[in-house]
Amino acid sequence: MREKPALDYRQHLEVETPEHVVLDYEIAGLGSRTLAAAADWLIVSVLGIVTTVSLGLWRGASSTWLAALLVLVLFLIVWVYFTCFEGLRRGQTPGKRSMGIRVIRDTGHAVTFGDAAARNLLLPVDLFGFLGLFLIAIHPRAKRLGDMVAGTVVVRDHPILVREAPLPVEPSESPGAPELADAEFRLLREFIGRAPELPPEVRARLARGLVLRLAERYPDRPAGDLEFLSTLYQDELGRRRGKFGARGGAGPGRPSRGGVVERLVARKAERWNQFQTMAERVSREGLDALAAAELPDFARRYREVAADLARVRTYGADPPIRARLERLVAAGHGALYRQERRTWPRIWSFIARECPAAIVESRRYVTLAFLTFMLPALGGYALLRDRPELAPELLPDVMLERAEAGVERQQSGLGFVEAEAGDRPILASSIIVNNIRVSFSCFAGGIVFGVGSLVMLAYNGLEIGAFSGHFANAGLLGYLWTFVIGHGVLELFAIWVSGAAGFILGRAIIAPGDLPRRDAVVLAGRQAMRLIGAVIVMLLVAGVIEGFVSASEVPVPVRIGVSGASLLFLVLYLLNGALSSRTTAHR
DSSP states (O other): OOOOOOOOOSOEEEEEOTTSOEEEEEBOOHHHHHHHHHHHHHHHHHHHHHHHHHHHHHHTSSOHHHHHHHHHHHHHHHHHHHHHHHHHTTTOOHHHHHHTEEEEETTSOBOOHHHHHHHHHTHHHHHGGGHHHHHHHHSTTOOOHHHHHHTEEEEEOOOOOOOOOOOSSOOOOOSSOOOSOHHHHHHHHHHHHHGGGSOHHHHHHHHHHHHHHHTTTOSSOOSSHHHHHHHHHHHHHHHHHSTTTTBOSSSOSSBOHHHHHHHHHHHHHHHHHHHHHHHHHHHHHOGGGSOTTHHHHHHHHHHHHHHHHHHHHHTTOOHHHHHHHHHHHHHHHHHHSOOOOOOHHHHHHIIIIIHHHHHHHTHHHHHHHHHHHHHHHHHHHHHHHHOGGGHHHHSOHHHHHHHHHHHHHHHTTOOSOOOOGGGHHHHHHHHHHHHHHHHHHHHHGGGTTTHHHHHHHHHHHHHHHHHHHHHHHTTOHHHHHHHHHHHHHHHHHHHHHHHHHHHHHHHHHHOOTTSOHHHHHHHHHHHHHHHHHHHHHHHHHHHHHIIIIITTTOOHHHHHHHHHHHHHHHHHHHHHHHHHHHHHHHO
């Protein structure tokens, strides 16, 4: 009676390569991902503490520029940690590496930097109320929101490998059929491969057991158990590489499926080892690590290993053999079919052309975000102008205090905010951090059917309108907006673009069109990432203006000039994107 295979409750992802070989990935579960996340957050916490201590030490020093840089680093450390490790280190953070898991694309390709960035922009949402853990537990592919948007999945990094015994001399083909049964040869091969790693007492005990099992067939043998088993292994390996190697074990008359597999392993193991060495080089350094003559050889070996994987599956090889070949094929597939490298010209093209082009292509969503912001802003302004008594109930105390002190500051020739020259670098970096945080949150809110982005835009618009109405009631509207005018053009536009990115994400979830919702969300995420790239550029410029111009004693005409220059920069940036979009459309 044939033994029933054990039930496998693990989740799997099957990907077909261009060579028509299906790669079977085991999806990482909640337990391994939780432990990996715990290790990563411990590292992030340590880095945060070190950065905070360094910031405290340097604040007392004269280098305010370095302190400003540390403010940015402190904020970006979480996103940069996960994004850079996953995007630049083959989908593995230190925590994931320790648990033997990695991030890949749904297509089986290696994750790109853009995929990793999109995946981790949604970390705040996934961490809220442990939503990410809940989704990993119930999703058929164990995906959190970041994975859904980026089109990624976390898989196990197959730790099981076939260990080929190290041979002092390459065995030649031996005459005659194999003398050991397939199961006996597999057992012997596993022992020879693992023997160097075993403790001496365990190695001796296992060797004695194998020798006793084979003693009747080999009465004349060397005195030492290990010497006998090593000699027997080399002889049997040579027999299986010979022309009678397909015969399955100890003398039965016809070839067996297991015998074919064992002969294939015996003949191809060295080739697989060589390809693994090349694949490990490529995974560390990219295809550029290969010489011109090695590249076609790498591709040829990859096709050979893919064919070998198909064969061992056909003949029902043991799981360790299949696991090793699947890992080798996956490594070759990821190397040969990965996206182009992010060279500096490519990065510049992304920032200068693709990001503004995405804004132009998404102009309807940007317009919607603008209206979602401006209508509540006008409503808040009108409400405070009509009912000034609501100010204490609606506005924060700090804005009420600044309005009260505004008349005196204006008469004294002081602006809304004026920082000492030595504090401006830190102020600028703090402003950049806050603005980027708001923009990221506005984009991430789009995953909740676009409602999160809508609420954030409307709230921020209402808040600015209410502030303006209250200052107008005190005769200080110009006093307030002479502070905002320098940086406001870029900052406000960046918030609208962030909202547009969230709306694009929400639209894909609500109305995916002809595409499956999963594919629509991935495509929307890639479009949104280009918008977020533009947002970061604009907020960096706006933060510098706000810290060094708006918060200084620079006269109003200069502020207006800076505002005009930022508007010109924005127009030229979008124009370059429009030209790039038109050129791409005509290709």
